[in-house]
Amino acid sequence: MKKILLLLAFPILGLSAQIEGTWKLAPQAGALSVGPDLSNLTWWSSSAGDVVTRACLFDDSIKFAPGGIMTHYMDGSTWLEAWQGASPDGCGTPVAPHTGGAATYSFDAAMGTLTVNGLGAHMGLAKVNNAGELTSPAAAVSTITYNVLFSNGGNTMTVQINFGPGWWQFVYQKTVVINPPTPNITFKVDMSQYTGPAFTTVNLNGTFNGWCGACNPMTDANMDGIWDVTLPIGPGAIEYKFTLDGWNGQEQFIGGESCTVTNGGFTNRSYTVTGDADLGTVCFNSCSACASDVSFQVDMTNYAGPAFAGVFMNGTFNGWNGTSNPMTDANLDGIWDITLPLPNGAMEYKFTLDGWNASEQFVGGETCTITTGGFTNRAYTVTGAANVAVVCYESCAACPAGINELSSSAVAVYPNPASGVMTVVSNASTTLSNITNIMGETVIALKGNESNINIESLNAGIYFLNFQVNGENQTIRIIRD
Numbered sequence: 001m002k003k004i005l006l007l008l009a010f011p012i013l014g015l016s017a018q019i020e021g022t023w024k025l026a027p028q029a030g031a032l033s034v035g036p037d038l039s040n041l042t043w044w045s046s047s048a049g050d051v052v053t054r055a056c057l058f059d060d061s062i063k064f065a066p067g068g069i070m071t072h073y074m075d076g077s078t079w080l081e082a083w084q085g086a087s088p089d090g091c092g093t094p095v096a097p098h099t100g101g102a103a104t105y106s107f108d109a110a111m112g113t114l115t116v117n118g119l120g121a122h123m124g125l126a127k128v129n130n131a132g133e134l135t136s137p138a139a140a141v142s143t144i145t146y147n148v149l150f151s152n153g154g155n156t157m158t159v160q161i162n163f164g165p166g167w168w169q170f171v172y173q174k175t176v177v178i179n180p181p182t183p184n185i186t187f188k189v190d191m192s193q194y195t196g197p198a199f200t201t202v203n204l205n206g207t208f209n210g211w212c213g214a215c216n217p218m219t220d221a222n223m224d225g226i227w228d229v230t231l232p233i234g235p236g237a238i239e240y241k242f243t244l245d246g247w248n249g250q251e252q253f254i255g256g257e258s259c260t261v262t263n264g265g266f267t268n269r270s271y272t273v274t275g276d277a278d279l280g281t282v283c284f285n286s287c288s289a290c291a292s293d294v295s296f297q298v299d300m301t302n303y304a305g306p307a308f309a310g311v312f313m314n315g316t317f318n319g320w321n322g323t324s325n326p327m328t329d330a331n332l333d334g335i336w337d338i339t340l341p342l343p344n345g346a347m348e349y350k351f352t353l354d355g356w357n358a359s360e361q362f363v364g365g366e367t368c369t370i371t372t373g374g375f376t377n378r379a380y381t382v383t384g385a386a387n388v389a390v391v392c393y394e395s396c397a398a399c400p401a402g403i404n405e406l407s408s409s410a411v412a413v414y415p416n417p418a419s420g421v422m423t424v425v426s427n428a429s430t431t432l433s434n435i436t437n438i439m440g441e442t443v444i445a446l447k448g449n450e451s452n453i454n455i456e457s458l459n460a461g462i463y464f465l466n467f468q469v470n471g472e473n474q475t476i477r478i479i480r481d
Helices: 002-009
Strands: 021-025 032-035 061-065 069-073 078-080 090-092 101-108 113-117 143-151 156-162 167-174 184-190 202-206 226-232 236-244 260-263 266-273 277-283 291-299 311-315 335-343 345-353 369-372 375-382 411-414 421-426 430-436 442-445 452-454 461-469 472-480
Touching: 184 236, 202 226, 291 375, 311 335, 335 345, 411 461, 411 472, 421 430
Parallel strands: 184 277
Antiparallel strands: 021 061, 021 167, 032 167, 061 069, 069 101, 078 090, 101 113, 113 143, 143 156, 156 167, 184 226, 202 236, 236 266, 260 266, 291 335, 311 345, 345 375, 369 375, 411 421, 421 452, 430 442, 430 461, 461 472
């Protein structure tokens, strides 16, 4: 996981180019260390004093050039140990074959491994290799593979090697420091719901510009109320807020909001810059996007599928999570509705039954739908408070005419809704058939010419009075309340 994170941290470098350049051992305590494992490098570690006493080692440099050429510069002197004939250990003329010079290398950025090739080629200490520690220069190897990690913006390279009984670690620094470009951060604020005094310009103020007032104006190029600006800001924590016409107006936070920090009695927005970023659109004086109350309605009177208990609205706004947004049919007219506070912008949704027991199915290409990733859903763009027109289930339009809601030219029913007896007024050409539920099942059979129908035995809900006029089938929707 460390390797993946490190590679992502330096997108400005080509992966193979991470290692290119000239490196020296870091002039610090712990630049060389060894131990039973990488979390316990306690057998021995170089001290700050060793940087001076072993200066002949710390001034050695290794250059990795493009094309796999490695050059080890020892400048005629390096650190020698007893296995090389030194007594005591100390600075001296390099002992063959560990005399530096040209060699080759290969670097696998995905695996995080460095392999050096050539008799005597090495990193860190000459004695350390993948099979152990040398006891004689004659036992030198021609190939050694190390694990490498990069940090400090690509300027520090940590080299690690398992030599059998434990691990050695060598910390290198680049001799020419890489200065990555300053990250670009995009800020956006939605002023569409702002109700304060009039303003001309929105400004961005923060620790990065000394709270300068009008020096970083934002723009609303699309005239949609969303102002934005992109600024180069160095890595680290920043505080900021959106202001109006310099400092004529500003956001006011009480403290404790998820996007704010309070320092020295001032509460501002906070963010930690680590790289290029678009912080998304937020509502003025809020940590989230602006929300508008939008009402949706679906007509279930023509639905002919399996029975259901509830209608739900699911979409991108609630993660398609099933049952968190139930709709209601308060007046039992078959039209289910819901009002939701939704952030401005495009959304997808559909009406579902009993969570996800059933859902609307579209073929794609309908005027109210959009198909993304193989899924076809309703599409809507929130631009403010709205009451979306009633649509028929699985349709972009209202349910078709044909079911007279309360009366017909041949039949009238009252009261409707009712809980007991309903009065039916019809002409001579009318023959009453039956009353059915929303599943089409007959719940009351009629004799053809009733004037009073008792629906007290029915459960509350929507039913249909079916009849014929001159042989033509017609229906009136009735409601048992």
